[in-house]
Amino acid sequence: MRKWRLFLPEPTTLFDKLWNSHTVAALPGGGTLLAIDRVFLHERTGASALNSLAEAGRAVADPARVFAVTDHIVDTRPGRTDKTLMPGGQDFITETRAAAKAAGITLFDVNDPDQGIVHVISPELGIILPGCTLVAPDSHTCTQGAFGALAWGIGSSEAEHAMATGTLRLNKPKSMRVRFSGALAEGVTPKDMIMTLIARHGAAGGKGHAVEFAGQAVQALDMEGRMTLCNMATEFSAMSGFIAPDTKTLAYLEGRRYAPSGEDWDRATQNWRQLVSDTNAAFDTEIEIDASAISPMISWGTSPEHSVGISGAVPDNASERPLKYMALKPRQKLAGTPIDAAFIGSCTNSRLSDLRRASALLKGKTIASHVKAICVPGSSRVKRQAEAEGIDAIFREAGFEWRESGCSMCFYAGGESFDAGSRVISTTNRNFESRQGPGVKTHIASPETVVASALAGVIADPRALQDG
Incomplete structure (x- = not known):
């Protein structure tokens, strides 16, 4: 008598489900051709990718799936225009505008009500959706994986390929x-x-x-x-x-x-x-x-891996170069280290919930007189919502500058920076040498830790404010 067995499918990871559902073909040499559902550009590289595609005689295959935004270079100071602090920055903006119009793609321009940092506005608008693939010429595109999507950063030439064909070649990680x-x-x-x-x-x-x-x-x-x-x-x-x-x-x-x-x-x-x-x-x-077991964290060096709990100290075995750049010593406590500036913004921590939590700690208080403090909402929508709730007034009254949305001083390429050699506590994601300006020493932390430190004028534990 023939025996029958019930064969069940192998348990599958979410990653495999996302990858398999977008596989167009297995390629010689082990690569995979993946379908790309969304492409997002910004003004720092957008015009280059679009113009290069046009010069090659190729069109965007499906303009409805391609979006662009001005966020990286655009000024965040009130009353901004196309003019920027970055030499030649205005050209990036105007050329991206012209290239986006020629290609027929959607652009969230300088003063568009939906303008903002790409990884903030894409979720706000529902451009990123569960199960989709999204790529952009920005390494923090992975932010959008929070929605059950496969999102990653690519280069400008890859963006051209994705726009022209709706696919990309990848080796499966x-x-x-x-x-x-x-x-x-x-x-x-x-x-x-x-x-x-x-x-x-x-x-x-x-x-x-x-x-x-x-x-x-x-x-x-x-x-x-x-x-x-x-x-x-x-x-x-x-x-x-x-x-x-x-x-x-x-x-x-x-x-x-x-x-x-x-x-x-x-x-x-x-x-x-x-x-x-x-x-x-x-x-x-x-x-x-x-x-x-996790406590509020603070970075001490020039990589996010150079981080400890807020009550901790620089490790004994810390490398010489980051110590020299950051002007710190082994076993030195981070709490109590004087700061010159504080920054709340970037695609990491500039959303409405970040600003709400920060303002709750700031309310009725004033930052240290020597600290230069700036808050940059992640999108124009976040800015409007925050202002409707009176959050902007709390920041201003506490001594923070309140800005228009954009990447701002997350990185120096926008033309604006903190004073050379200053020590900054920041909600950004990177702290390598000169990330926020020539010689600037950046300590990355949560919005709460940034607020506590701005108030104290030194790196400070935010839990002391919450306990109070």
């Missing part, structure tokens, strides 16, 4: 799951979670991997917190970071400008609910972190 178990303590944020991961496992810890963030502490985060967590997957050297979509994801996206509606929404959500790693799915690498 390995899979990693980083599970944050337990619950975060009061005053500890998603920024502290990702900085802890990088400090413990190194800036190259995720190299060659696509990273799924999971666990109780991740599920407890709101969508903006999840974006902060995924934002710095690139600082971990991961190809991308992402989180399985859930009811919070759907609630955030429903009704957004580019999200499906009606019956299309119902069909889409049925598919999106399948975007989870199956029970017993195998990952190439797994990391477990107890979220309850």
Whole structure:
């Protein structure tokens, strides 16, 4: 008698589901041709990619799937125009405007009500959706993986290929799951979670991997917190970071400008609910972190891996070069170190929830008189919402400058910088040499830690304010 066996499909990771659903063809040599659903450009490289494509006699295959924004070079000072502090910066803006119009793609221009940092406005508008692939010539595109999507940064020539063909050639990375178990303590944020991961496992810890963030502490985060967590997957050297979509994801996206509606929404959500790693799915690498043991983090060196808890000290074995650049010594406590400036902004921590938490600590207080402090909302929409809630008034009354939206002093390429050699505490994602200006010493931290430090005039623990 013939015996029959029931063959069940192998458990599959979320990454494999995203990858497999976009595979167009397996290529000779082991590469894969992947379908690309969305392409986002910015004014620093957008005109170059679009003009190069046109010069080659190729058109954008589907202009409805390509978007551009002015965010990297545009000034954030009130009353801005096309003029910028960056020499030649105005040309980047005007050329991108002309190239976007010629290609027929959507541009969120300097004074468009939907303008903002690409990784902030894409979710706001529902351009990023669960299960889709999105690429942009910016390494922090992985931010958008928070929505259960596969999003990653590419080069300008790759952007041309994606626009012309709707595909890209990639070698498939390995899979990693980083599970944050337990619950975060009061005053500890998603920024502290990702900085802890990088400090413990190194800036190259995720190299060659696509990273799924999971666990109780991740599920407890709101969508903006999840974006902060995924934002710095690139600082971990991961190809991308992402989180399985859930009811919070759907609630955030429903009704957004580019999200499906009606019956299309119902069909889409049925598919999106399948975007989870199956029970017993195998990952190439797994990391477990107890979220309850995480404390507010602060960087001491010139890489995000050079970070410790706010009550910690520079390690004994710290490398000489970052110590020399940062003017610190082994075993030196970070708390109490004088600062010259404070910055709240960037695609890591410039969303409405970030500004709400920061303003709650600032309300009724004034920053130290010697500290130059700037707050740059992540989008024009965030700015309007914050102003409607009176958040801008709290920042101004406390001594912060309140700006228009954009990348601003996240990096020096925009033309504006902090004073040479100054020490800055910042919500940005990178702290390498001269990132925020010539000789500027950048300590990265959460918005809460930036506020506490701006008030004290020295690096300070935000939990002292919350306890008070």
